[in-house]
Amino acid sequence: MNRFKTSKFKNTTPKIPKKDGWVSDVRGSSFNSQGNQIKSSCSFVAFNTDHAGGGMVGLCSVDPGPGGKWAVTHISCHDDQVTDLDFSPFDNLLATCSSDQTVKLWRVCELGQDQPASAEVILRPNEGRLELVLFHPTASGLLAVASARGIQVWDTNRDKALAVLEQHADLLQGLAWKADGSLLASSCKDKNLRIFDPRVQLTAFKCASGFQTNKDSRILWVRDDYILTTGFNQHRQQEVKLWDSRKLNSSLSSVSLGTCNGTLVPLYDPDSSLLVVSGKGDRVIDCFEVTTSEPFLSQVSHCLSDASMRGIATVPKLALDVGCCEVMRVMQLTESFIIPISYQVPRKAGQDFHADLYPDTLGHTAAMSADVWWQGANKQVERVSLHPDKRPKKKAQSFFATALLCGKNKEEPSSSPASTPSSSVAPSRSPSSTSGLSSSSLASPSQSSRAIQSMLGPSSKFRHVQGSVLHRDTHITNLRGMSLTTPGECDGFSANAQRVAVPLATAGGQIAVLELSQPGKLPDTALPTIQNSVNVADLCWDPFDPHKLVVAGDDAKIRVWKVPKGGLVQTLTEPECILQGHTEKIYSIKFHPHASSLLVSSSYDMTIRLWNLDTGDEVKKLSGHQDQIFGMAWSPNGKFLATVCKDGKVRLYDPRKSTEPIQQGPGPEGHRGGRVIWVCDGQYLLVSGFDCRSERQLYLYSTKSLASGAFATTATDVSPSTLIPFYDPDTNVIILTGKGDTRVYIFEIISEVPYFMECSSFHSSEPHKGLCILPKTECEVRDVEIARAIRLGKTTIEPVAFKVPRVRKEFFQDDVFPETAVWWEPALTAVAWFSGSDGQFRKISLQPKDMTPVSEAPKEAPVRKYLPSSVYLEEKTDEQKKEELLSAMVAKLANREDPLPQELYEGVDEEEWDD
Numbered sequence: 001m002n003r004f005k006t007s008k009f010k011n012t013t014p015k016i017p018k019k020d021g022w023v024s025d026v027r028g029s030s031f032n033s034q035g036n037q038i039k040s041s042c043s044f045v046a047f048n049t050d051h052a053g054g055g056m057v058g059l060c061s062v063d064p065g066p067g068g069k070w071a072v073t074h075i076s077c078h079d080d081q082v083t084d085l086d087f088s089p090f091d092n093l094l095a096t097c098s099s100d101q102t103v104k105l106w107r108v109c110e111l112g113q114d115q116p117a118s119a120e121v122i123l124r125p126n127e128g129r130l131e132l133v134l135f136h137p138t139a140s141g142l143l144a145v146a147s148a149r150g151i152q153v154w155d156t157n158r159d160k161a162l163a164v165l166e167q168h169a170d171l172l173q174g175l176a177w178k179a180d181g182s183l184l185a186s187s188c189k190d191k192n193l194r195i196f197d198p199r200v201q202l203t204a205f206k207c208a209s210g211f212q213t214n215k216d217s218r219i220l221w222v223r224d225d226y227i228l229t230t231g232f233n234q235h236r237q238q239e240v241k242l243w244d245s246r247k248l249n250s251s252l253s254s255v256s257l258g259t260c261n262g263t264l265v266p267l268y269d270p271d272s273s274l275l276v277v278s279g280k281g282d283r284v285i286d287c288f289e290v291t292t293s294e295p296f297l298s299q300v301s302h303c304l305s306d307a308s309m310r311g312i313a314t315v316p317k318l319a320l321d322v323g324c325c326e327v328m329r330v331m332q333l334t335e336s337f338i339i340p341i342s343y344q345v346p347r348k349a350g351q352d353f354h355a356d357l358y359p360d361t362l363g364h365t366a367a368m369s370a371d372v373w374w375q376g377a378n379k380q381v382e383r384v385s386l387h388p389d390k391r392p393k394k395k396a397q398s399f400f401a402t403a404l405l406c407g408k409n410k411e412e413p414s415s416s417p418a419s420t421p422s423s424s425v426a427p428s429r430s431p432s433s434t435s436g437l438s439s440s441s442l443a444s445p446s447q448s449s450r451a452i453q454s455m456l457g458p459s460s461k462f463r464h465v466q467g468s469v470l471h472r473d474t475h476i477t478n479l480r481g482m483s484l485t486t487p488g489e490c491d492g493f494s495a496n497a498q499r500v501a502v503p504l505a506t507a508g509g510q511i512a513v514l515e516l517s518q519p520g521k522l523p524d525t526a527l528p529t530i531q532n533s534v535n536v537a538d539l540c541w542d543p544f545d546p547h548k549l550v551v552a553g554d555d556a557k558i559r560v561w562k563v564p565k566g567g568l569v570q571t572l573t574e575p576e577c578i579l580q581g582h583t584e585k586i587y588s589i590k591f592h593p594h595a596s597s598l599l600v601s602s603s604y605d606m607t608i609r610l611w612n613l614d615t616g617d618e619v620k621k622l623s624g625h626q627d628q629i630f631g632m633a634w635s636p637n638g639k640f641l642a643t644v645c646k647d648g649k650v651r652l653y654d655p656r657k658s659t660e661p662i663q664q665g666p667g668p669e670g671h672r673g674g675r676v677i678w679v680c681d682g683q684y685l686l687v688s689g690f691d692c693r694s695e696r697q698l699y700l701y702s703t704k705s706l707a708s709g710a711f712a713t714t715a716t717d718v719s720p721s722t723l724i725p726f727y728d729p730d731t732n733v734i735i736l737t738g739k740g741d742t743r744v745y746i747f748e749i750i751s752e753v754p755y756f757m758e759c760s761s762f763h764s765s766e767p768h769k770g771l772c773i774l775p776k777t778e779c780e781v782r783d784v785e786i787a788r789a790i791r792l793g794k795t796t797i798e799p800v801a802f803k804v805p806r807v808r809k810e811f812f813q814d815d816v817f818p819e820t821a822v823w824w825e826p827a828l829t830a831v832a833w834f835s836g837s838d839g840q841f842r843k844i845s846l847q848p849k850d851m852t853p854v855s856e857a858p859k860e861a862p863v864r865k866y867l868p869s870s871v872y873l874e875e876k877t878d879e880q881k882k883e884e885l886l887s888a889m890v891a892k893l894a895n896r897e898d899p900l901p902q903e904l905y906e907g908v909d910e911e912e913w914d915d
Helices: 370-374 399-405 445-456 830-834 878-897 910-914
Strands: 013-015 038-040 044-049 056-061 073-076 082-087 093-098 103-107 121-123 130-135 142-147 151-155 160-164 172-177 184-188 192-196 206-209 218-222 226-232 237-244 253-259 264-269 274-279 284-290 297-304 311-314 326-333 338-344 466-469 499-503 510-515 529-531 536-542 545-553 557-562 577-580 586-591 598-603 608-612 617-622 629-634 641-645 649-653 663-666 675-679 684-690 695-702 712-718 724-728 733-737 743-749 756-758 770-773 785-792 797-803
Touching (some): 038 082, 044 082, 044 311, 056 082, 130 172, 151 370, 184 226, 192 226, 218 264, 226 264, 237 264, 237 274, 253 284, 264 311, 264 326, 274 311, 274 326, 499 536, 510 545, 545 586, 598 629, 608 830, 617 830, 641 675, 641 684, 649 684, 684 724, 712 743, 712 756, 724 770, 724 785, 733 770, 733 785
Parallel strands (some): 038 311, 082 130, 629 675
Antiparallel strands (some): 013 338, 038 044, 044 056, 082 093, 093 103, 130 142, 142 151, 151 160, 172 184, 184 192, 192 206, 226 237, 237 253, 264 274, 274 284, 284 297, 311 326, 326 338, 466 797, 499 510, 510 529, 536 545, 545 557, 557 577, 586 598, 598 608, 629 641, 641 649, 649 663, 675 684, 684 695, 695 712, 724 733, 733 743, 743 756, 770 785
């Protein structure tokens, strides 16, 4: 007889406000991901945005501020697109995941305050691009993270993956926790839905065919053991299905909606059993009531929004306005707005609290800690009343602060089901950080910050490095006719401290040589050039002779050109010498870092040859490659040569001892290009390449064991151009960008986990054709400039400075500027190197004579921001207080003896009236 029962929500009506009630100043993300693009807590709404080119999350309040307007702020979260986000149900903790393979947890501050510049926690699941994040519904500090095919359950307090579940057969599309947090359900492109018990087994204990097509699907738990899925049927119609998780052989009910390509996103309110569904790119929003008996899905409303949907989220029940009988609120993210849609039951509002519409709802206090859940407990979150007079006040406290300031024993489990994560969890990551704390004393701010820093791991001093293009007066403009067809193994152009060489697209392989000391607009007439006679395959300046340019051509020859002092004043047609030996086109050329006139080249004939430029002779030929040689690099000591090849191998040569590689190991999976450099004093090889999905990756190899493969990797983005790395051995900072990119990545490489420490990126306004790093002596150390680069634009050559923000710039920052090697002076000759000698550069200090090192700077005395309390709390007798009060009153009364201002004004003479 349930079908004849009247539902109190059957007349629920959606109310869309006028446009002045929408959240404006919004740029909804056009990026397509498995996430909902928008999530809400009781206080905040967070959403994906295209603001500043990606990697940002927008933030606004749930309710409008004074004047009915919303203030929108932005947090720079990731270096790549944010794919999903979720609020913790227990505090204002926001989790974000991204294509950069990281999950970050952010402590969101009250609007009007500065939002955090860095994340509280960074998780690295190492499973490629991440798609979904989902907080556990009952346990604190527990997070499910989904990649393209895998799911991991993380304890964020300990930065540890508790479970790594079985990989899916295809792309994972949806993820949902059961209401009690015991089970995890997923939907997949292989048309199956799976149910996991992460604490019992890593494989799905139930798997059933749930969808008729492999188009996007979503999944939710509803009404205890029931599962709701959305997808597409065989007629490509959007479809909603209800399942009993105890018997997945067939669905209980299904509802087909219109034919549309948009992914159907479901939102469910467990208190009212109302279900809202809307398709991405659609304007239609449908509302159903879910029951466990026929009819299982009853339509309540059908409304048409004013804009197409990019994401949708529900507002938690404790944030609703019960005074107007609001039972559900949906925040719809569009291209330019967030539209709040209020679902209200038509009753007399503003008088009585309608208890039948508002059963007790889930509170904000976690039922247990992650440890207790992992041990097998299932506890429900305590429910609270929605009556305005009985609502609890939410206490949002960082679990880090709880962990640091509580005095519990490490092994002591949480005894209260409503307790927050115990203090034992966080200190277990860094026991020494909390030594000395007792239950009766709190950590000082400095101790707390040190403990938090210890838990978060190492932090780069260059993380806030700022790249900026120097003033236009230093630019060379009106550069025309650049060659855009240089091979991928070529950097596109070459620069030293004095001049820039740029290949031109004109016939004869012409090369423009421009003086950096002569900025300005180039004339419209033809410039004097180097006539290479064949197309340029690669080019580079001699590091020890700023006038010598070496050019590899398509004709398998290497030409050496001598540029006169002061630059080119007439066209050069005859090279200083020509090196011949390769039988096919040359890939790339590199100078030896220590020995003068020693050049190495790689070619399509799959050989590497060493040349003595003084004699013009080929001295050595290396073999062992089976395919195209993408890149090569000399070791810092000049003894070894590393290569990365299209055959999927990374090789290491000792050219003076053997013509065959002394080591080799597996290289990048992709075969689109690669580069290699030595880092950390020659301990590691860093290789930039592509994975099997054409995503750009960075790989770190130990030079002692290439056969074991890369021991650390990190992803950047998806782009067709190979990342070209530039390494500064003084700071261990690596700068990477590709030809045609607008972004320059910056990492600090360290010899411990996490190895790659990402710093701020530099973004240019338009794609560049290449980037070259200049010698360290070109940096302005007074401005804490750690690197100076030359950026080749479409028609310009621009210097770019990379600076570290520091406060006490009047001192020389000796922690950033150690003594640097004089690598522009040779340490030995090519003949001496081939005979077995090894050179070493001398070092010089970059410290100006009139600057004191910051390590020797006097310590600044702390400035007290407030007056001592004695000033405000000075004890006074009653007689003193009476005298002060009497004096103040007498002073005011004394002013009455003064004439009023209008009494000082003179009137008009009577004679003037006659006029």
